[in-house]
Amino acid sequence: MSRRFAALLPLAVLAGLAAALGAWWALRLVGPQPRVVDASRVEHCLQAFIAFRKSGDDLRLQEDLRQANIPRAEFEKVIDRFVHYRISKSSLDQAKKLLEVFKEGYNIYPEKVVETTRPASPALSFQLDAEVLTIFTEKPELVREAFGS
Incomplete structure (x- = not known):
């Protein structure tokens, strides 16, 4: 047996x-299917910001943005997001955790969203945050060059 x-x-x-x-x-x-976040638009904004800080030439900035087809208002929102995450370390850490889950393919459904400073717009969606955070994690030297230490 x-x-x-x-x-x-x-x-x-x-x-x-x-x-x-x-x-x-x-x-x-x-x-869930993994996602890839294309941060090229945000990276271009940051590089244009770096060039502007070095030269102070507003006309060159406008030309850089025009060539990349990025409106000035969108450029300002992108730079505002970078400044926000540079100032608020706890927000940056929490958002990085959300980004990892987002990249793994999971959907994020918040129970409640409170916008205290201005009404939510598509440009201030998590997609923009995901792009900004991707630059923070994948190209921190670019962020340091733009904003210092």
Whole structure:
């Protein structure tokens, strides 16, 4: 009798591995899909800001923004977000945690959003924050160059 079970053991192990592999594959198909955050627009704003700080030339800044098709108001909102996260370390840490979850593919549904300074707009969405935070995490030297230490 034990020989019979010994002969079935490799089949049972293979069946278990196949089931585990199938479950893993199903979770990959059904589960959250990783996201990639394109921060090129925000990076361009930051590079234009760096050039503006070095030269002080407003006409050059306007030309840089025009070439990148970025309105001045949007540029200012992007720089405001960088300043906000540079000032508020706790907000930066919390937002970085949210960014990681967002990049892993999970959706974020806040229970309540309170906007005390100005009405929410598409430019102030989490997508903008995700782009800004991506620059903070992937290119911190660029942030240091723009704002110092």
